[in-house]
Structure formats: C-alpha cells, structure tokens
Amino acid sequence: MEELISYLLQFGHFNQKQIDLVKAKAEERFLPQGEYFSEAGKIAKHIAFVQEGVLMICYYNNKGEEIVHHFVDENHFVVDLESFNHKISSMIYIRAVTDCKLVSFTFESFKELSGIIMDWDKIINKITIKTLLDKVNVEQPKLHTDAKTRYLDFLKNFPNLANRIPLVHIASYLGITASSLSRIRKNIR
Missing domain, CATH: 1.10.10 (Arc Repressor Mutant, subunit A)
Structure with a gap:
C-alpha cells in the first residue's frame, strides 16, 4: 500500500487524513498468473495499482490469435479507462502475465475519493496524461x-x-x- 501512496504523492499533496482515506478505500488483491483482471464484453469494475507483477493488455484478432497491445508493470495503474469511466463493455482483455499483487479500487470507492479529496481528479488526470505520453513515446518509434x-x-x-x-x-x-x-x-x- 505504501508504494501506491508514494506514487500518488509524486503528483500532488495529501494530508494524513486523506492518505488514511485512500488506504481505507483500497483493497489489496492477489491475481495469479493467467487470470484476467478485466475481460472484453464486460464492464471494467476495478482500477488497480500494480505493486508487484506484470499484466498485459491484449485482444483477439479475427483468427482468434492473441495480440498483445502493451504491458503494465510495477508502479503503474491498470484499467480499461473507457469501460471503467463510462460503464460500457470493454473491448480488451487485461491478464496477469506473472503473479500480481495489486491495490484495487471499485468504481464506487474511486468516485467517492473524487468527491471527498479536493485535488483527487487533478492528480488522477496528471497520472493519466503521464501514462498516455509515456505510451506514445514508446509506441511511436515502433511504427517505422x-x-x-x-x-x-x-x-x-x-x-x-x-x-x-x-x-x-x-x-x-x-x-x-x-x-x-x-x-x-x-x-x-
């Protein structure tokens, strides 16, 4: 749990009450290798911070072949953001490549933090932008x-x-x- 708090503090400030609230809303979870965190066709109900392990974001092409889009490892959040935020069916699978230790939030607990902690949305927005920019910087050169x-x-x-x-x-x-x-x-x- 401390890894999550340290990560969040890189993007903004929390007082001790807010840190305690984040910890109270979070759930430590073990996801064994090969298990799905989120599946296509279902609505993503959790967002998680990876404490230990590697997950992959993938989909299946029309031949039924698994296509890996990217990997998520320690000190990163994992979620199908569109499905999670808009309550729509996911188009991707998120599966554990290794055994994983996660700090997980339900949609409700994540939104509750947004309503209670004034800068929560601002901090999550900064994390989202950093994640997207990091991904673009890795993916862009791969194309050519x-x-x-x-x-x-x-x-x-x-x-x-x-x-x-x-x-x-x-x-x-x-x-x-x-x-x-x-x-x-x-x-x-």
Missing part, C-alpha cells in the same frame, strides 16, 4: 522500424520485463512471430 530495432527498443524501454515475460507475448507485442524473435535474439548475443 524493423523487427530487430523494435526488439532492441523493447529491451531499452523495458529492461526489467524481458526475462519475466514469455517470448510469445513479447513477439506478439512486437508484431512478429515467436520464431522470428528467437532468431533475432540469437543474432544479437
């Missing part, structure tokens, strides 16, 4: 590079993920086959 460069960029941008995520998921994220990724890895050693 070859597979080897995408993999090297992945290693540079996510050095602590490469040994924690199965190669098949990394390959999907990079938009290549697992066998192509194996060849690339073999050639750069």
Whole structure:
C-alpha cells in the first residue's frame, strides 16, 4: 500500500487524513498468473495499482490469435479507462502475465475519493496524461522500424520485463512471430 501512496504523492499533496482515506478505500488483491483482471464484453469494475507483477493488455484478432497491445508493470495503474469511466463493455482483455499483487479500487470507492479529496481528479488526470505520453513515446518509434530495432527498443524501454515475460507475448507485442524473435535474439548475443 505504501508504494501506491508514494506514487500518488509524486503528483500532488495529501494530508494524513486523506492518505488514511485512500488506504481505507483500497483493497489489496492477489491475481495469479493467467487470470484476467478485466475481460472484453464486460464492464471494467476495478482500477488497480500494480505493486508487484506484470499484466498485459491484449485482444483477439479475427483468427482468434492473441495480440498483445502493451504491458503494465510495477508502479503503474491498470484499467480499461473507457469501460471503467463510462460503464460500457470493454473491448480488451487485461491478464496477469506473472503473479500480481495489486491495490484495487471499485468504481464506487474511486468516485467517492473524487468527491471527498479536493485535488483527487487533478492528480488522477496528471497520472493519466503521464501514462498516455509515456505510451506514445514508446509506441511511436515502433511504427517505422524493423523487427530487430523494435526488439532492441523493447529491451531499452523495458529492461526489467524481458526475462519475466514469455517470448510469445513479447513477439506478439512486437508484431512478429515467436520464431522470428528467437532468431533475432540469437543474432544479437
């Protein structure tokens, strides 16, 4: 729980009562590897802060193949924001790639914090903007590079993920086959 508070304090100030309120509204939760945090076709009812572990945001193409959109690791929030905020069916899956320890909020408890803590929405907005900008900065260069460069960029941008995520998921994220990724890895050693 302290990791969440430290993270939030990077974006704004809370007094002790507000910190206690955030802790009271949060629930520590364990999500085993392979389990879904959120599923397509359902409304996202929780937002969580990742204390430990890695989750992936993915969807299935028309051939039924799992396509990894991105990964979420420690010290980041995970949610299908559109589904969560607007109470609409999700278009994506969020699944644990590793065992995960999360600090989770229900929609109701998150909104309650918004109504009680004056700067809550401002702080959450800053976090959302930072997250989106970080994602754009990682995704943008990926669009115009070859597979080897995408993999090297992945290693540079996510050095602590490469040994924690199965190669098949990394390959999907990079938009290549697992066998192509194996060849690339073999050639750069």
